[in-house]
Amino acid sequence: MTVRLGELAKSFGLDMQGDPETQITGVCTLQPGKPGCIGFVAHPKYRSQLNATLASAVIVTPAVAGDYAGNALIARDPNLAFARVATRFDDEPKVCGGVHASAVVDPSAEVAGSAWIGPNAVVEAGAVIGERVSVGAACVVSRNAVLGEDTRLEARVWVGRRCVLGAHCRVHPGAVIGSRGFGNVQSAEGWVAVPQLGAVRIGDDVEIGANTTIDRGAIDDTVIGSGVKLDNQIQVAHNVHIGDHTAIAACVGIAGSTRIGQRCLIGGGCGINGHLVIGDDVIILGFAMVTKSLPNAGQYGSGMPVEPAREWRRTVARLRRLKSQEARLRALEHILQIDSGENGDDTGEPDLA
Incomplete structure (x- = not known):
């Protein structure tokens, strides 16, 4: 052009x-x-x-x-x-309607005439495929799943039952949407699996990176808002809610039932604990470990930057000594408080004269 x-x-x-x-x-x-x-x-x-x-x-x-x-x-x-x-x-080919000869489409599925179903793809019973949707090679669209207009699934994407993707979404190769959430209860005999009865609901104009996994909800749905951008190899656990226009870089793990607000930016490699609330417009720097809610907008981080190995070992050694140093400091404070009381100092400060 x-x-x-x-x-x-x-x-x-x-x-x-x-x-x-x-x-x-x-x-x-x-x-x-x-x-x-x-x-x-x-x-x-x-x-x-x-x-x-x-x-x-x-x-x-x-x-x-x-x-x-x-x-x-x-x-x-x-x-x-x-x-x-x-x-x-952009030279990406436009969608031309049709069904490849090797694709398997259940007769009860609704497939728009302008949609493309690629080689070895499977569209199960009750699925709805909207106008100009592209279902790539070897994808699986499970029963009663819905793909909105102009959504594109690249090769080997798996969409679970009853999961819904809005319009203009793009899902990159190997992504899994609607896998079983990690719900288990321990018993005397071992782990008992909790049925994951929810689904995944995804808004419009969402991008999901390669090999990213979004688990279905346990009871209610896992929800991804409109305009969300997810990088590669992200884990979104069951019942997580991600607000509109939030962007998350690669290799982030989000534990179950956490709610992330709108317009957040989350750097690569972060770990986010479950049942937390992250407010709108929060920025989390790469490799941070989030163990408590962050309701207020702003920048947060906890990862330690790389340094020469010798300096890193010294830092670790200092960290390991902190507990004993804290105990010694408390003992000294106790002695100083006693001395201060004996000297009749009402200020509570040590008498250094």
Whole structure:
């Protein structure tokens, strides 16, 4: 696809400088850049690379545009503008309706004529497949599950019974939606499995990463709000609620019945305990361990940053000595309090004279 720079500016409501007839065939990084493509500068530290780029145009802030003589689209948020411009060059094929010869579709399933059911996919009884939905190779859509319009399942996605995905969702390979929640009760004879009678309800415009698992609810449903973005290899346990437009990076584990608010940002590798409440607009830094509720907006973290092994061993040694040092400190405080009382000091402070 080839688009004129002026056309891109008009399509996305951006100001421009330079030649509007410049032909753009794709997007590229700033360095080294690529002739015929458009890059972007979002952070001041990359500003020095601007004059050396081979890109035919760049997306920059108004401040940067003033110091640059080349072709540019001007945006207050170059990251966002670049993301939108890049959609014009996305070569992902559009959905063409049909059912592959190797697919198995139950006669009672409702499949829109514009939907695609791929090779070796299975659509069980009572399932509803909306307009322009794509069900990729070897996917399973279990009985009475619902996929909203324009939703796309990549290869080998499993959707459990009665689970509902809204419109414009995208689920990447290997994801599991509606697996049995981890509900067990201990008895004298061993563990007794608790039936997981709920389902999973997912809103519109949700993205679910590869090999991410969302468990079905024990009684009520597990709920994922609209606009939520889940990275790869995330575990969402039964009865978790995730609010609209929250984004969660890879390898996060969320235990059962925790409620996460809207517009939260959760860094990779975090562990979140069960039955907690995390409020709206909370940011949790990567590798944090969340063991208590965080009802108020703000940034939270608990992971220790990496350091040279020798320094790390010293830190661990200090941590191990804390208990004995605390006991010694308490003993000293007790002695000082006794001495203070004997000296008649009403302030409670030790007499250091």
